[in-house]
Amino acid sequence: MENEVDPTYRWEGDYEKTWEALKEDESGSLQASIEEEINKAKRKRLATRKVNVRLGMMRHLYIVLDMSAAMNDQDLKPNRAIASLKMLEIFVEEYFDQNPIGQLGIVISSDKRAKSVTAMSGTSHKHLEAIRKMKDGIIKDNGKNLVGEPSLQNSLEMCERTLRQMPSHASRDVLIILGSLTTCDPGSMYDTIEGMKKQSIRCSVVGLSAEIHICSKLARDTGGVYGVVLDESHFLDLLRDHIPPPPSSSRVESSLIKMGFPQHIPSGQTEKISMCMSSKKFSIGGYYCPQCQAKYSELPVECVICNLTLVSAPHLARSYHHLFPLPEYNEQTYDNRNTEKFAPTCFSCLLSFNQNPSAATIHSCNRCKESFCIDCNLFIHESLHCCPGCVNYRRELDLTINSL
Incomplete structure (x- = not known):
């Protein structure tokens, strides 16, 4: 038949005519149809949230970024390298917001070598500063420093040397952003994959070109995820999938973790000058380790003297939601004729459901029964x-009890 798709061309069957999903309403507007497509993507994000799983809250993540000649391609604007660095800026900020006691490091690979850009650290500004510096260097040199091929094996072995020293109760992850279709390695990648598997290091890959067999095997054998980007928005979605803590391995030991909660001493309350162990500079005031009195300018950090994990109480409290996630809301169809069942406005943003084109479905909490927009x-x-x-509700209950 004329419209029949040849089964040998599988990519044609996977191709979706997204414009056919947009339909006009009675007034000839496409707004309602567009809002429905956007809401489908939002519902998909909520549906992919992991619940009732054991999570590794203390994360140690290495980002391996391909900086080879393949990153000069312009299928992502202005090119793959700058687009990847822009996405990494967003990723690093959201990573430390959702993982305040996690740590991160950045490794780049080009010209058959691997180079550490930032060491494993829990301070986001160091990584963001390094990312912006790389981005400015690429723009200034017009991509001339993007040369050669990446070395996947050298990058993984560099990450493995650091991650294998991490405590057994912490999760160990490597996220690879690969634009090249080739990798130049000095030895067997299969031996490297086995080594990563023995060290319980989870390796995930975000491909910018096409699916590669060795990357697929690396992700599959180590328990990671492999995805290939379609466009800029899909690129960001794939990176955001790695922000929540991954399910913890069954081989991870459960043990009590010793932590210190130092109080910040301002420069006005002390005149003692001492060296900051994080910046290697002399200064007044800071956070002092309660065990060895070493000084640091920011938290969280692992003390380089006594190896004590130093955090603040808010950091620990912000990680609490990973253990007990908020239950999903009930999704129901909104009928503006039945105002007794649903409130006329969203409890959070106070936007009227009758005036909101995306309020065809509303979400209600099982406990307080309040209604929310998507x-x-x-x-x-x-x-x-x-x-x-x-x-x-709890605040009003406390006020009522206190007034009695």
């Missing part, structure tokens, strides 16, 4: 991690 539902489950209706 945008507030995403913000509550991905950033706030607590129900505003339940918090308001």
Whole structure:
């Protein structure tokens, strides 16, 4: 038949005519149809959230970035390298927001070599500064420093040397952003994959070109995820999938973790000059380790003298939601004729459901029974991690008890 797809061309069967999903309403507007497509993507993000799984909260993640000649391609604007660095800026900020006691390091690979850009650290500004510096260097040199081929094996072995020294109760992850279709390695990649598997290092790959067999095997054997980007928005979605803590391995030991909670001493309360162990500079005031009195300018950090993990109470509290995630809201169809069943406005943003084109479905909490729009539902489950209706109910209950 004329419209029949040849089964030998499988890519044609996977191709979706997305424009056919847009349909006009009675007034000839496409707004409602567009909002429905956007809401489908939002519902998909909520559906992919992992619940009732054991998570590794203390994360140690290495990002391996391909900086070879293949990153000069312009299928991502202005080129793959700058687009990847822009996405990494967003990723690093959101990573430390959702993993305040996690650590991160950056490794780049080009010209058959691997180079450490930032060491494993829990301070985001160091990584962001290094990313911006690389981005400015590529723009200034017009991509001339993007040369050669990457070395996947050298990069993984560099990450493995650091990650194998991490405590057994912490998760060990490597996220590879690969634009090249080739890799120049000095030995067998299969031996390297076995070594990563023995060290319980989870390796995930985000491909910018096409699926590669060795990357697929690396992700599959180590328990990671392999995805190939379609466009810029899909690129960011694939990176954001690695922000929540991954399910913890069954071989990870459960043990008590010794931590220190140092108080910040301002420069006005002390005149003693001492060296900051993080910046290697002399200064006044800072965070002092309660075990060895070493000084640091920021938290969280692992003391280089006594190896004590130094955090603040808010950092630990912000990691608490990974252990007890907020339950999913009930999704129901909104009928503006039945105002007794649903409130006329979203409890969070106070936007009227009757005036909101994306309010065809609303989300209600099982406990407080308050109604929320899909945008507030995403913000509550991905950033706030607590129900505003339940918090308001508890606050009113406390005020009532205190007044008695």
